[in-house]
Amino acid sequence: MTAAVAEAPVPAARPVSVARGYRFELVKLLSQWRIRLLVLACWIAPALFVAAVSQQSSLPVDTLFGRWMNATGWAGPLVMLGFAGTYALPLLTSVVAGDVFAVEDRLGTWRHLLVAVRSYRRIFVAKALASLTVILVLVAGMAVSSAAGGVVAVGNRPLIGLDGHVLAPGDAAGQVLLAWVCVLAPALALAAVGLLGSVALGRSPMGLLLPAVVALVMQLAQMLPLPVAVRLALPSYAFIAWNGLFTSPAQLGPLLIGIGVSLVWAVTATALAYRLFLRRDFTNLTYDGSGRRALTVGALPLVGLIGVAFAIIAASTPALGSGIDQDKVQGSLATAFGHLYRLQTEQLHRPDVTEEQLAVTAACTKGGGLIAAEGPGNDWRCVVSWHLPDVEATGSAIYQLDVTADGRYVADGDGPKEVNGYFQVRTPTGDQPNPLWQFDGNVELLPTHPKG
Template identity: 60%
Template sequence: MTATVAEAPVRTDAVPLGRVFRFEMVKLLAQWRIRLVLVACLLAPAIYSGVVSRQTSLPADAVYGRLMNQSGWAGSLTILVSLGTLLLPLLTSVVAGDVFAIEDRLGTWRHVLVAVRSPRRVFAAKALAALTVTLTLLTCLMVSSTVGGLVSVGSHPLPGLDGHLLGPDELARTVLWAWLTLVPPTLAFSAVGLLGSVALGRSPLGLLVPVAVALVLMGVQVMPVPVALRVSLPMNAFISYRGLVTDPAELDSLWIGLLVCGSWTVLATLLAYRLFVRRDFTDLANDGSARRFVTGGLAPVAGLVVVTTLAVAAATGATGSGIDRPKLEAAVARSFGNLYVIQTDRLHRPAVTVADLDATARCDKGGDLVEDEGAGSGWRCTVRWTLPGSSAVGTAIYQLDVLPEGRFVADGDGPKEVNGFFQVRGPAGDAPNPLWQFDGVVDLLDPPTKGQQ
């Protein structure tokens, strides 16, 4: 009589997604560069905010940069602005751009697929892990920059981009919402990173796809392109927070950015998924395909840009650059009136309201031979206002640098007692002059006749 030993049944069911996700998180956090980036995101913004806010030379070229020594919230907003250039696309490159390619470089795809037994769950776990780490880095940046500024300078009021004063409580809510507006474009570039990592395999070009796309889109943003195209790109979503720091809030650009970034995220993720599940993993020499990336990745994304641009143009009726004289005059007058009220309070003069001042602006770009439209540094505005109980009309002159994205920097050109010096002297001593230089925004999606004097 012979004994027979029954063989253990071979499991063919896939590993649960939760276990695969935890495994991918462990692999990501075990990488030294991810740990280094995490430490940098925790420390660098706090150090920058704390040190720069105590300097006499401030980053005046950044929105809220010149106000970093007046309120701790300005440091957080300044860092938020700088993230929308290359830093966040770079972070998505380090995480999402390498999450698939690393398996190609190490030659571990066969082991991963044999262990998990489901390419779909592998893709889902890697995408979720990359997203989790990226959002964790973004959270670290937000917390670090805010804490650094508040510890160094404190929680003080800050003017919005239309000049109205934001109190500490309102600033806390506004800054939180402003950082949340970075989530949609971050997701969009993370999805682009997944697409590059899947399509280009072990090629180092896959790691650089989000940065390359960001550079191309930044080049488009600085050109005088139609406003419908400008707001249809995910780069514009990085500055959509500006609508939150005006009163009333200007949210059209924010909602459009949310829809645009959502479309990019869904499309790029689906394209990456399609390429991944159709891949032949038995080919150990697979190094990705640039042609496949162009036809199966970039071409559909370019088509999406065309579709969203046409949709925005049809829905908003926006044409041209979105910057014209009536809208600029309205924005300058509104900011001046609000900031004049702040200046009056700092000088301990009799209180006035924006309605009392009835400020108006007259702007011109480069004289009679130049059309008063579009971005440029040749704008010159004259602001006029009246005070209660006085028949005299006050006059102040500003030189404006208007950027294609709608932001303008107004530089005071006199008179000295109003806007010609960076400080004002009141009964309590010298204080920053809010009318000397200030940032403002023009709502590019407003109809051309809105705000006409």
């Protein structure tokens, strides 16, 4: 008599949890020498750069807040932020997010990873979260390092805003931190584009370069005299819209639109990458990306986003022109001059006056008055007028303005010398150039409404 032996059911293998997959992918990323080198560079190099430049007599005055680097420690992280938005962040997102999937194609390790994790969805989520974590660590390193380098080298001193008003050290620190937080949105958009390129193009080098290429094209577009609606429809605008945080009141409209557009890009590109990843055939060991699929599933929807964003912005705000007109330039220059005049008065130990007493106005022309006073250009000429208490004569000063397409301008004093010429002013923190000599300003590109 034989006894029938019943075979015990073999339990089905469960997929690895997202948490374990995330830790595994994070360790893989941080074990790469180039990622370790980037982390080290982002946490050390900005501090050394800011500290070194702040001690120089020749400052990067062509960079926003560069002229204030030896006056306050909070100018350095803003100079670094401008550099990061133009160069560093596109390259960092390319190296991290643009390679997180393609590395498995180059090494031929997809089969091992799929057998170990047993879930396409969890692999994608783990890789996306790991790359996001590394990018946040890199951005945080640049922000903290540059701020520490500036404060240690120069000091925790007040910062001059883009309309001439003075930010106390605590306020300056808060605005600098907020500015760095705001650029996370376009950084996430580029990271999502990197994920999409890494999935769609496989081991192709173009997948690694895609975020940098997209960022370069958009930066070139921002330099052109495009309508405001087109400019705001590009996620790259959020890399420069943080300028509006340093005016009073803050110019939040363009910044919020730029952040919103960037987040929509981040969500859409990530969703497209997820869809392509789930539909991929991992049995093909020679997979090298699909150019047609990358175009139809990846590029075309993102280009469509630009069209949709343009239509929404154009319909909600009358922003079809350059956004730079005579009234805006005159109002911005008059406000900045009034604030800086009071600062100069304090530095020269003269009797204080209020902005209401000064009643500053500006009259600006472009191209010698032969062309319409609108749009960017270096041919703006403005005459600023003001009044002093108990003085019958009206004061006046001439400025030459170079206005860029994104609304930033540099005002260069053109006389009289005792008002806006170059001379050193003795301050408690050392000799500084006359604050009315040269200064940066910002024109809000969206339509503004007078206070009622």
